[in-house]
Amino acid sequence: MFLIECPWCGERDMSEFHCGGEAHIARPDQSESMTDEEWAQFVFMRKNSKGRYAERWNHAAGCRRWFNLLRNTATDQILAVYRMGETAPSVATDEPVTPSGEAPIGSGNDAVKLMKPGEAL
């Protein structure tokens, strides 16, 4: 259990909230001319990155409004909360380390290992 800060209601328990997946995915304008691959890209494919991740959340039991939340998926640290339509602020956070040197995306269960900002691998 942890607290999430709703942009309107302030700090509330996470049980009042509902996560709506990755944020900042715009619906394509020219959907009638899109191929199946492009549709699949829009509908199914998500970054699912480890570390800093922008998500949409809904304060389902309170004011029932959507907002964006920047979260570190490795540590569950909430980095920023901002309203719909705003761009994600740049906030420094501990990024997860990848010991074997693979890309920091989808790289096993290194959730407990942290790399400080600016630290070399």
Add this chain to the structure above:
Amino acid sequence: MAQSDPTLKPPQGRPERLSALAHRAPLSGDEGLTMQEAAHLGKLVLRLDESVAGTIVPDALNGVHLPTLPCCSDTSATGTLSVLWLGPDEWMIVSEAGTEQTLQTELELQLKGQHFQLSNVTDYYVCIDITGPQTREILMNLTTLDMHRRSFEAGQVKGSILGHANAFVWQLHTDTGATETFRLIVRSSMADYLWCLISRSARLFGMAEETPLSGERLVI
């Protein structure tokens, strides 16, 4: 077989309509602790653009403003009409029993030209009032809301989860000192569940045991 008669009045002494908690008798306990349903209060939900909400004060609201501060409410001087903040562009107008239809007609006339929606939710929501010195402790058992006086002040209204039920918790404006009244606004289908849940939680703080009026059980 008798024909149904639309003009048939209810038998003498019977209420014209039954509220969702009509089968639950008011409860009372130590130190002035009471719990009862505030039946048939008029409830309207107003959706309006938040950019104009601060400037619009319809005459029908008796001088009550639409609160723009989150989780706040405003009540008329007579105490008969309140406007609760439910969201940045959503308010609930709580009025005396039986006045909601007139109020809705007047408001619709006075908001003409605005982009708004006004719905009558009188029978959709049920109000349960709890009064007493330990109401905060009773509610603390059931919700994750911070019920401390410092963070839940008079006049505030907050939506949250109590047990399994979504409800709005509203501390009434008129209260002073030790006797605080909290009004819970819950969907009618969850009203009986919430009543039982609170009465069980309130037993720890000296509330009398629930006596069924007609053999119904205390079900949680």
